[in-house]
Amino acid sequence: MPRAASICYVQGCTSRTVRSGRCGVHAPPERAWARPSARNQLRDSAWERRVRPRALARDGFACVRCGAREGLEVDHITPIAKGGTWTLDNAQTLCRPCHSAKTQRDRTKP
Template sequence: MPRAAQVCYQHGCTQRVAYRGRCAEHAPPAWETRSARNQTRDRAWERHVRPQALVRDGFACVRCGAREGLEVDHITPVARGGSSTLDNAQVLCRDCHRAKGIEDRKK
């Protein structure tokens, strides 16, 4: 059964709405598909640097040699001035990546 139409929540607006509580004029903006942190993220990392790093490191973790659960990591985190280039990328397995993250936070 559909909901009964309501009046827009915005003070003074008399338009009727079927859901969400606000008319199209007063509705909040739609959620972004990417988080605010990733709005300006360089897509070159996903398209170019990650595949090149995997090939360069032989599809294996550079610390333990594992070949499953691989992730490409920034050697120097971007938050600490690292860049999204091949020189700053390394392949790590999930466990080594997690351990490196803990080490980075202690610094």
């Protein structure tokens, strides 16, 4: 059995709900952070399933900068925002402190 139409919960409004219990007039605007950015839409689950594990194995499950074996993250050598790719050639294993330092350097480079 279909669900009964509900009305907007803004006092005095009798229009049907569209989103978040409100009508089209009273519905909140779509939040910018709820939409993925254009560059993240290019990201595929293939990164998580194929590239990331291969990068970790290739680098011996250790940070390529300091050799740490805990808190590992796979980083893009050339950031996606600066023309990098989602491939294994552009991936490296870094520990959290080295990754943070590299990210800071990448942000200050033109």
